[in-house]
Amino acid sequence: MKKKAAARGATGKVTRGEVEDFLYHEAALLDAWRLDDWLGLLTSDARYFVPSNDRPEADPANTLFTIADDIDRIRGRVTRLKDKSAHAEYPPSRTRRLISNVRVVERNAKELRVESNFAIHRFRRGESIREYVGHYRHLLRVERGRLKIARREAVLDAMELGSMGVVSFIL
Amino acid sequence: MNDRPLVLNDPQAPSFQVNRSSMVDPGILELERRRVFDVCWIYVGHESEVRAPGDFRTRTVCGRPVIFCRDSKNAVRVFLNTCRHRGAMVCREPEGNAKIHTCFYHGWSYDRDGRLDGVPGEKDYPASFKKSDYGLKEAPRVETYRGFVFLNFEPEAMPLEDYLAGAKEYIDLVIDQSPSGQMEVIQGTQEYDIRANWKLLVENSFDDYHLLTTHSTWLNYLKNAGVEMKRPERGHLLPAHGVGKPLGNGHAVIDNVNFRGRPVAKWIPVYGAAAKPEIERIRAELVARLGEARAARVADTNRNLVVFPNLVLNDGSSMTVRTFQPLAPDRMRVSAWALGPKEETPTARAVRLDSFLTFYGPGGFATPDDIEALEAVQSGICATYKEVPWSVMSRGMEKPGEQLNTDELHLRAFWLQWDKLMRAEPRAPG
Ligand code: FES
Ligand SMILES: [Fe+2]
Numbered sequence: 236m237k238k239k240a241a242a243r244g245a246t247g248k249v250t251r252g253e254v255e256d257f258l259y260h261e262a263a264l265l266d267a268w269r270l271d272d273w274l275g276l277l278t279s280d281a282r283y284f285v286p287s288n289d290r291p292e293a294d295p296a297n298t299l300f301t302i303a304d305d306i307d308r309i310r311g312r313v314t315r316l317k318d319k320s321a322h323a324e325y326p327p328s329r330t331r332r333l334i335s336n337v338r339v340v341e342r343n344a345k346e347l348r349v350e351s352n353f354a355i356h357r358f359r360r361g362e363s364i365r366e367y368v369g370h371y372r373h374l375l376r377v378e379r380g381r382l383k384i385a386r387r388e389a390v391l392d393a394m395e396l397g398s399m400g401v402v403s404f405i406l
Numbered sequence: 407m408n409d410r411p412l413v414l415n416d417p418q419a420p421s422f423q424v425n426r427s428s429m430v431d432p433g434i435l436e437l438e439r440r441r442v443f444d445v446c447w448i449y450v451g452h453e454s455e456v457r458a459p460g461d462f463r464t465r466t467v468c469g470r471p472v473i474f475c476r477d478s479k480n481a482v483r484v485f486l487n488t489c490r491h492r493g494a495m496v497c498r499e500p501e502g503n504a505k506i507h508t509c510f511y512h513g514w515s516y517d518r519d520g521r522l523d524g525v526p527g528e529k530d531y532p533a534s535f536k537k538s539d540y541g542l543k544e545a546p547r548v549e550t551y552r553g554f555v556f557l558n559f560e561p562e563a564m565p566l567e568d569y570l571a572g573a574k575e576y577i578d579l580v581i582d583q584s585p586s587g588q589m590e591v592i593q594g595t596q597e598y599d600i601r602a603n604w605k606l607l608v609e610n611s612f613d614d615y616h617l618l619t620t621h622s623t624w625l626n627y628l629k630n631a632g633v634e635m636k637r638p639e640r641g642h643l644l645p646a647h648g649v650g651k652p653l654g655n656g657h658a659v660i661d662n663v664n665f666r667g668r669p670v671a672k673w674i675p676v677y678g679a680a681a682k683p684e685i686e687r688i689r690a691e692l693v694a695r696l697g698e699a700r701a702a703r704v705a706d707t708n709r710n711l712v713v714f715p716n717l718v719l720n721d722g723s724s725m726t727v728r729t730f731q732p733l734a735p736d737r738m739r740v741s742a743w744a745l746g747p748k749e750e751t752p753t754a755r756a757v758r759l760d761s762f763l764t765f766y767g768p769g770g771f772a773t774p775d776d777i778e779a780l781e782a783v784q785s786g787i788c789a790t791y792k793e794v795p796w797s798v799m800s801r802g803m804e805k806p807g808e809q810l811n812t813d814e815l816h817l818r819a820f821w822l823q824w825d826k827l828m829r830a831e832p833r834a835p836g
Pocket of ligand 2: 610616617620621772776
């Protein structure tokens with residue numbers, strides 16, 4: 236898929252199938268805790284957001300979010316998560332992400348806006364499952380023939396975080 | 407429970423121990439509800455969350471569903487959210503503005519002042535039925551200190567200002583961040599459960615003893631981002647000096663020299679070079695308004711304040727208002743908000759919120775590890791508290807004078823007040 240996108244050199248002909256493959260690949264990297272490889276999928280100005288549950292449509296400049304990372308903070312987050320002293324994720328939880336209903340909702344010459352649904356199950360020893368359900372909003376860019384993530388927003392459906400507790404892993 | 411002590415305080419030994427059953431036993435939570443939560447001033451919300459007549463928010467306070475709102479004269483009111491007819495929750499929306507709250511079950515409706523307004527088929531009630539007898543019930547006492555609204559279910563309770571005692575000084579320091587003396591809650595609520603006893607979060611909220619071990623990844627993040635951190639001075643564990651202080655009535659604070667940056671007003675590289683002039687401008691305003699000494703007090707120290715029993719104001723990397731309600735002995739629900747000066751510029755507001763997320767909240771670089779610590783404690787004690795009944799809280803007990811933020815005098819102050827209330831006989835009914 237990467238080669239095909241390279242051959243076209245633009246977003247115009249990126250198919251939904253290619254976008255789906257890309258999102259599945261991202262999910263597989265995160266579930267496998269291959270966080271450095273995951274960083275490789277991001278643009279150098281990428282951002283990562285998890286809005287507060289009661290303000291899913293807001294702007295992090297004027298609204299308290301759960302997570303609002305620029306690329307430096309994303310890198311810091313990965314550094315932290317790879318450290319055994321990130322106690323909330325040590326031992327690392329196991330996650331399994333199901334991604335579906337992938338739609339390319341907008342595209343221009345440089346970027347694609349993609350929405351998809353996710354259900355992420357998180358398992359820790361001796362604990363009941365924690366379920367994170369919601370939708371992703373990805374802004375994808377084609378850079379040197381490859382799809383890259385310029386922005387990813389994980390919007391949770393629950394009215395409050397409640398029994399999910401924390402968002403200590405990468406959602 | 408009166409027959410077995412839960413807090414052992416022996417100033418001679420010296421030793422201070424807390425019985426772990428107080429974090430596990432359902433009977434203790436039942437007693438806490440009556441002897442602690444129902445007689446203390448409990449935080450409801452901030453005035454800025456309801457601004458105009460009819461604005462409302464529904465939330466749970468002291469285990470009760472309440473409507474926190476503004477009435478027709480724009481006064482703050484707190485109604486119990488239960489219909490006077492047969493009890494249904496009258497308002498089921500989280501927030502909004504309404505002239506009338508209608509109970510959907512049989513259609514009784516209440517106006518913004520809580521008066522029963524409409525009763526379908528009213529004429530079929532007996533002649534003795536008077537609508538004026540059936541307004542929404544209010545919390546017996548509601549009082550406000552500098553925008554922070556509290557309720558009390560004990561009608562005879564002392565006034566809020568007396569209750570707050572030494573905590574007022576620290577709330578005043580928060581308010582001084584605003585040129586007009588008005589702080590506001592910023593939209594976006596962090597609401598999450600912790601699988602631990604609520605008192606563990608009280609302890610954790612101002613326990614600086616755990617900072618290096620629990621939050622090393624956060625400290626590393628700051629260092630990697632270019633924040634300067636000195637080696638701890640002699641007798642200290644942390645990069646900067648800080649003290650722990652009881653403030654009366656179980657309230658207490660840690661009061662620290664700042665090394666971690668503050669939106670009002672101490673710039674650190676994490677904020678980005680572009681924000682530097684803005685932070686300097688805020689600093690200059692502070693100095694002009696308050697003078698050098700007071701400005702330095704506001705900007706160069708940070709403080710974690712516990713208002714007994716369940717309100718925490720963390721005036722640190724940003725400003726958080728955090729309250730928590732016990733759901734079970736081993737579970738609580740936390741609600742947290744960011745607070746900022748009303749007149750803050752968009753740039754400063756963005757810095758404040760960004761700085762908040764470096765440390766605080768369920769997706770921050772520190773709070774998740776705090777939560778993990780509390781859950782580890784709960785898991786550790788829940789089945790072993792009979793064999794291992796006591797937790798140790800004696801740091802600093804032999805030191806004369808000033809106690810550090812890494813000592814435990816302030817934690818002991820909380821527990822002593824808790825113990826005093828739990829031992830008090832409830833007032834005779836009637
Ligand atoms: S319970 Fe509210 S109208 Fe009947
Ligand atoms: Fe902590």
